[in-house]
Amino acid sequence: MTIHKYGADALHRVADPVQGFDAGLKQLADDMYETMLDADGIGLAAPQVGRSIRLIVVDTQQEEGVGRLNLVNPEFTPLDESLIEMNEGCLSIPGTFCAITRPERIQVSAQRLNGKPIRFQADGLLARVIQHEIDHLDGKLFVERVEDPVLREELRDVYEAIEMGLTELKSEADKEPVTTPA
Ligand code: CO
Numbered sequence: 001m002t003i004h005k006y007g008a009d010a011l012h013r014v015a016d017p018v019q020g021f022d023a024g025l026k027q028l029a030d031d032m033y034e035t036m037l038d039a040d041g042i043g044l045a046a047p048q049v050g051r052s053i054r055l056i057v058v059d060t061q062q063e064e065g066v067g068r069l070n071l072v073n074p075e076f077t078p079l080d081e082s083l084i085e086m087n088e089g090c091l092s093i094p095g096t097f098c099a100i101t102r103p104e105r106i107q108v109s110a111q112r113l114n115g116k117p118i119r120f121q122a123d124g125l126l127a128r129v130i131q132h133e134i135d136h137l138d139g140k141l142f143v144e145r146v147e148d149p150v151l152r153e154e155l156r157d158v159y160e161a162i163e164m165g166l167t168e169l170k171s172e173a174d175k176e177p178v179t180t181p182a
Contacts, residue, residue, distance in 0.1 A: 001035040001049045003091045006141065007163040010047040011092055015054050015137045018072045021115035025055070029070045029113055033057045041091045043129040043182030045136030048092050056133035058182075060126050071118070074110035074134055078103035079121060086128050088142045089181035096158050097181075100145045102131050132182050 004011060018025060028051065036044035036057060046055040058069045084104040089097040105123040108130055112118050122130060132142055143155045 001031050003035060003039060003044075003048050004050050005162050006093050006159050008050065008092070010050050010052045011136070011139065011141065013047075013052060013139045015045075015047050015052045015139070018053050018055055018111075021072070021111070021113060025072070026113050029055060029057055033059070033068060033070075036091075039091050039181070041181050042125070043133045044091065045133045047136050047139070054137045056130070056137070058126070058129050058133065060129060063125050066126050070113050071108070071110035071130070071133075072113060072115075074108060074130065074137075076106040076108045076130060076134060079105040079107055086125075088128070088132055090132070090142055091181045092136075093141065093143060093158070093162060094181075096143065096155065098143065098146055098151065098155075100142055101147070102128065102145075106131065129182050 028046065032044050032046065032049055032055070035049060036042075036059070042060050042063065043056060043058040046053050054073045056071050056074060058071065059067060061067045082104040083101050085099045085101045087097050088100045104127065105121065106127045107119070107121055109117065109119045135142065143152075146152050146155060
């Protein structure tokens with residue numbers, strides 16, 4: 001599957017809830033998972049492959065030992081008021097990494113591919129990836145969460161380059177690519 005880049009329609013609108021838990025959904029999740037691994041990512045949301053539905057796949061096995069998760073219609077609430085800054089990247093915005101502040105610990109509720117409910121708590125990288133992916137389902141990209149106005153301005157140049165297909169351009173934001181893109 002092709003991973004759509006900044007500017008693609010599905011990346012900028014709110015995705016629809018999944019209602020049919022059929023073989024097609026399982027196939028889509030499998031294809032997304034393969035695509036994510038091929039791109040060395042740790043998370044991927046359906047809008048990133050042009051499907052505007054609320055499905056994400058996540059895998060932080062290498063970093064934290066949490067293997068593949070398929071989350072349908074996922075939601076989260078912060079477990080407490082603790083916030084943490086971490087570097088993020090995104091497979092839809094190649095070459096850009098920046099520090100984003102988000103809740104540190106979250107309660108996640110979602111459905112499995114067969115429709116059964118799943119609830120768990122997450123922290124660390126897993127909590128971070130899940131929040132990043134749920135943002136995708138809401139049409140929001142991580143660079144829109146950058147608070148520094150100067151950096152946001154620089155990032156705008158990167159968006160334009162991406163929309164023109166010049167994805168090699170790097171920005172000042174790309175100094176510490178420590179986080180695997182999602
Ligand atoms: Co992303």
